[in-house]
Amino acid sequence: MxxxxxxxxxxxxxxxxxxxxxxxxxxxxxxxxxxxxxxxxxxxxxxxxxxxxxxxxxxxxxxxxxxxxxxxxxxxxxxxxxxxxxxxxxxxxxxxxxxxxxxxxxxxxxxxxxxxxxxxxxxxxxxxxxxxxxxxxxxxxxxxxxxxxxxxxxxxxxxxxxxxxxxxxxxxxxxxxxxxxxxxxxxxxxxxxxxxxxxxxxxxxxxxxxxxxxxxxxxxxxxxxxxxxxxxxxxxxxxxxxxxxxxxxxxxxxxxxxxxxxxxxxxxxxxxxxxxxxxxxxxxxxxxxxxxxxxxxxxxxxxxxxxxxxxxxxxxxxxxxxxxxxxxxxxxxxIPEPVPDVSQPRYLNAAVDEFPQTLESALRNEVQHLYENAEALILHGLNLHRSQVFDSGDIAATVRSSRRIFDLDLEEGYERRVKSLYSAIVDFTTRVGGKQTPQDILTRIYALRDVSGDIVQAVKSIKHLRKNMLRYTVRPQGTVSELYDGLRTEIARIIVEIHKLGLAAPDDRSALWLDQERAQIEEDARSTMRRVEALIRKGELNANAATSFLNDSAYAYGAMRDLIEAARSYYIERDPAMAEVERLLTLDENELGDSNATARN
Structure with missing residues (x-):
């Protein structure tokens, strides 16, 4: 008709x-x-x-x-x-x-x-x-x-x-x-x-x-x-x-x-x-x-x-x-909220394409969605529960007590929960680039795309790390297990701090912790190499395990760097007007109490 x-x-x-x-x-x-x-x-x-x-x-x-x-x-x-x-x-x-x-x-x-x-x-x-x-x-x-x-x-x-x-x-x-x-x-x-x-x-x-x-x-x-x-x-x-x-x-x-x-x-x-x-x-x-x-x-x-x-x-x-x-x-x-499909974009729909402000905000929320998926995969890939890690007063102790293998197909999880969203984000930013979008907004949109790229790289690093991590941490094996537990602890601690950063009010967020943490990562990477060499000389670590650990530590520190960089770009290096918008939206949620109607900031 x-x-x-x-x-x-x-x-x-x-x-x-x-x-x-x-x-x-x-x-x-x-x-x-x-x-x-x-x-x-x-x-x-x-x-x-x-x-x-x-x-x-x-x-x-x-x-x-x-x-x-x-x-x-x-x-x-x-x-x-x-x-x-x-x-x-x-x-x-x-x-x-x-x-x-x-x-x-x-x-x-x-x-x-x-x-x-x-x-x-x-x-x-x-x-x-x-x-x-x-x-x-x-x-x-x-x-x-x-x-x-x-x-x-x-x-x-x-x-x-x-x-x-x-x-x-x-x-x-x-x-x-x-x-x-x-x-x-x-x-x-x-x-x-x-x-x-x-x-x-x-x-x-x-x-x-x-x-x-x-x-x-x-x-x-x-x-x-x-x-x-x-x-x-x-x-x-x-x-x-x-x-x-x-x-x-x-x-x-x-x-x-x-x-x-x-x-x-x-x-x-x-x-x-x-x-x-x-x-x-x-x-x-x-x-x-x-x-x-x-x-x-x-x-x-x-x-x-x-x-x-x-x-x-x-x-x-x-x-x-x-x-x-x-x-x-x-x-x-x-019209109930649909059961979330973590593999599908939540915010990148046709309705947000009309106005520059909604383009940027929808993408920001989608990148947050991607990070939440990646956060769960990273912790699960390390055999850690998010709730236990976030509620822990001693992350190192929590890591040492977490020995049970998670029933997890990390490759399948990456494809379904991370790669699919990243593809949607790249497609969205490419489409936005073809519009007459103001240059300042377009710059921030491309920066958010880069944030999602850092998140994806962090998950890939954990994919490489998981095999030997399971080999040496499911059953305590002395020094090598302690080394791998140290990597798990550092990654978990950074994820916890980024979580706190997201919960903080926009005006209270500071780049100081990020700068200190980035410097600490570089220092830890160097000291790890020295410690492994010392352990080999003492005979406390065989060459085979040492080689595996050095390769895996490179993946672990790479994941930490990517997470820190993503947090900096997402939370700190932002347009002041967008920070003001986020502050106002936080006030709106508190005043209205309509938690179902707004996205997590």
Missing amino acids: RRYSLPIAIAALLVTFWFSPDAQEIAAGVAIFLFGMLMLEDGFKLLGGGTLERLLERATSSTPRSILFGIVSTTLMQSSSLVSIITISFLSAGLITLIGGVGIVFGANIGTTTGAWLVAGLGLKVDIAAYAMPMIALSIVLVFQKPKAIRGIGYALGGLGFLFLGIHYMKTGFEAFKDQIDLLRFALPGLLGLVVYTLLGTAATVIMQSSHATMVLVLTALSAGQITYENALALAIGANVGTTITAVLGALGANYQGKRLALAHVIFNTSTAVLALIFISPLRDTVDAVSAFLGIASDDYTLKLAVFHTIFNLLGVALMLPLLHRLVAFLIRR
Whole structure:
């Protein structure tokens, strides 16, 4: 069916244009308006330079702030769709919490009502085409400039110009259209009209992927007297339902968190629409009272429609806000977190590809995922339990008491838990390199790729070390077992310290320990060689065991160096702004207590 939908749509438009030339003007107005929205979105992406993303990260520390962000951002961009896509992207990357994302959706629904006020109060009462032409002309000059900020201003200015121009053509098209066909003949009163026109509003929004465009179309038709006020109310309700399709489509490439947010969007908008339909008469009376209070004429139906659009969206938020935590709990039950597949990327999904900030944050979380897999393999490869090592007050004693062989196929574990993730990370960074990503972010992304490479090399070193380690440590064999236990102890100690580094607050992390540890590794490598030579001279170590140990110690110290280097690049050598983001996210987790909604920092 999807294969034939585009040809059918084009054929329907051509037939309509053949029978009614004035319909061309309306259709062109809608197309110009939608093109203006695309330009406006592109302009904000260029102009923001990550500002919008940083604001989003800060806006989720409380529900009121989340709602306020949704209102303000949607008002500025006149696109709840873009706000929804950004929110899903950040949620999928583990940058914001689910409860914060739902709050933004609530606010976006309120913010989108400002578009109806602008169109009804300005667009239909002023000759905005006179302003559109110079805006578009100026924008073309700006979009061909090299500085990103200037190009962003050009796209935003051109977007506004095309929005105005689209409204103008829709308005004039409907005014000319009514001389040929009176659409009022298709007006439907009562319950049937509510249902039919709500479905039409939903369908129009699904097709145009913009509730804002649907509202402009409804307002211009209402202004031209082509639809009744009652039917226009139903169309506005339907537009709110239809806008959820954007969130649903955006969540198709997202992880389970993005899908939860899309479901929340559907539940919220659908519930609000149902309540508005049930209480349509009291709502209409409320609109009349509010309009009279604001001085809006009783026959100014376009402004009254804007009042209705605002009231029923505010009503929806007011009713759903007390149920917010129950809604989130339902979403978590309905779309549970999948059983983690350690061999598959958790954060590198299509939803994070839209914005530079989510690219970097998703990759950072995925590298952390890789390290957790590698950490387990390294310790298990040394016949050590993570829980015992992390809880131990004496790592050396824990190592000496750990003699039982782990049932572990290290090669298979490496292929499934490390190499597969590393391949996904390399593929992701290669794909990002082909995008127009800011150079500073691209540099940090490549640095994270190098971190993952260091982690992989550490695991490879343990693979080489394991054979002789098992040979000499499962059963105590005197001096040679002590030497191998020393290597196991040092590797375990470094992993414990890196673990502590990850748990520390970003401001408390210091490179001092890393510098000292790197120097200690080099000194230990030299002293190990001297000690082995002394043991051979004393006859306490045979040449065969000594040769094996010297080779294995090279692997062990190589693994330590790689782990230290990975920790330095991941935790210390970072952009200050990213450290601030991590600090804020840590605060958010503590304040909201939603441990399932954010990734481990």
